Every structure is written in C-alpha cells, then in structure tokens.
Amino acid sequence: MINYQYPEKINSDTFQTYSGIFCVAINPYARLPIYTKEVIMSYRGKRRTEMPPHIYTVADESYQQMIQQRENQSILITGESGAGKTENTKKVIQYFASICGVEAKATADGAQLDEQLVRCNPVLEAFGNAKTIKNDNSSRFGKFIRIHFGAQGKIHSADIERYLLEKARVTYQNPDSALIPQL
Numbered sequence: 001m002i003n004y005q006y007p008e009k010i011n012s013d014t015f016q017t018y019s020g021i022f023c024v025a026i027n028p029y030a031r032l033p034i035y036t037k038e039v040i041m042s043y044r045g046k047r048r049t050e051m052p053p054h055i056y057t058v059a060d061e062s063y064q065q066m067i068q069q070r071e072n073q074s075i076l077i078t079g080e081s082g083a084g085k086t087e088n089t090k091k092v093i094q095y096f097a098s099i100c101g102v103e104a105k106a107t108a109d110g111a112q113l114d115e116q117l118v119r120c121n122p123v124l125e126a127f128g129n130a131k132t133i134k135n136d137n138s139s140r141f142g143k144f145i146r147i148h149f150g151a152q153g154k155i156h157s158a159d160i161e162r163y164l165l166e167k168a169r170v171t172y173q174n175p176d177s178a179l180i181p182q183l
Contacts, residue, residue: 016053023058027084035091040098055088059095067153089145096147101154 015026033039034054043056045064051057062073075092077085141162150156 016055018048018053023053023055025055025084025088027082027087035094037098040095043095044099055091056095059092060099063096063100063153066149089143093145093147096155100149 015028015032017024039054040056043051043054043060045060046057048057048061058075062075065071066073077088077092079085144161144163146159146161147155148157148159
C-alpha cells in the first residue's frame with residue numbers, strides 16, 4: 001500500500017496517509033504550511049474520518065483518549081534516517097502545547113513549559129549526531145519523551161530518556177560520514 005501510494009502523495013502535495021491504524025508521513029524535504037496554529041485548531045477534537053491524514057490527528061486521538069479514558073497513551077514515531085522523526089516529534093509536542101496549554105509554571109528565565117519542550121529538542125540533537133549520506137544531522141540516539149499531564153489535562157512536566165542506538169557508528173567512523181560536534 002505504501003509503495004503504491006507514494007508517487008500519488010508526492011504529486012498531490014499531501015505527504016501523509018493512513019495505513020490501517022498507522023499514519024504514514026513521507027518527508028517532503030520542504031517547509032509546508034501544514035503545521036500552523038490554524039491547522040492545529042482545525043484538527044482539534046476531529047475524528048480521523050473528518051479531516052485529511054495528519055500527525056495532528058494521531059496526537060489529538062491520543063490526547064482525547066487520555067482525557068476520556070484516564071489511561072496513559074503512547075505515540076511511536078519511527079523511520080529510517082532522514083524520514084522526519086525529529087520533525088514529527090516536535091509537531092506532536094507543538095500540538096499538545098497548543099491545544100491543552102500548560103499548568104502555570106514558568107522557569108527562572110520566564111519560559112513556560114511548552115516553550116521549553118519545543119526548544120529542548122535542538123539541544124538534544126546537538127550531542128551524538130553525525131553526518132550520513134542521507135542526513136546531515138543523523139542522531140545516534142533514540143529518545144523516549146514522556147509528557148506528564150495534570151488532572152485538568154494541561155501539561156504538567158516532561159522528561160526525556162535517551163539511549164544509544166548505533167554503537168558501531170559511534171566507535172567507528174565511516175569514511176563517507178563525518179562526526180560533527182554541534183555546540
């Protein structure tokens with residue numbers, strides 16, 4: 001199904017589709033106006049069949065189920081190098097921060113928790129990344145991001161666990177790849 005729909009999606013500027021329970025997103029390698037505040041609000045509270053396929057549908061379904069069923073939810077974002085995992089993760093965090101807000105809790109520099117969540121990912125990317133043939137900023141680490149919500153459904157806190165994925169590429173430098181310190 002994915003192989004069949006891939007050329008169709010490229011030609012129609014629609015880079016997301018459903019395959020069963022999965023939302024398949026193809027990295028368009030371009031900035032598109034499909035992640036704006038207006039788009040976020042248009043997906044809020046909508047059923048999967050009411051809107052075109054989008055990562056925001058997955059995020060909203062997860063959030064709504066968490067609120068209604070009072071059960072933890074998980075979103076798995078996976079793909080090969082350059083597939084857009086980091087970008088989609090940021091979009092899910094952006095969606096949650098936009099639709100549910102945060103419990104009033106600013107840091108010493110005045111930044112709200114939602115801003116911190118969106119801003120922390122580039123810092124995490126700066127350590128343990130390497131240039132590959134497919135991707136200039138390929139992570140050697142997997143990330144498990146846990147977002148904690150308060151009783152009112154607002155973001156309360158978050159934590160991130162990292163784990164080393166590719167020890168071989170960290171201990172051995174491929175001649176076609178260059179380790180890039182990005183501080």
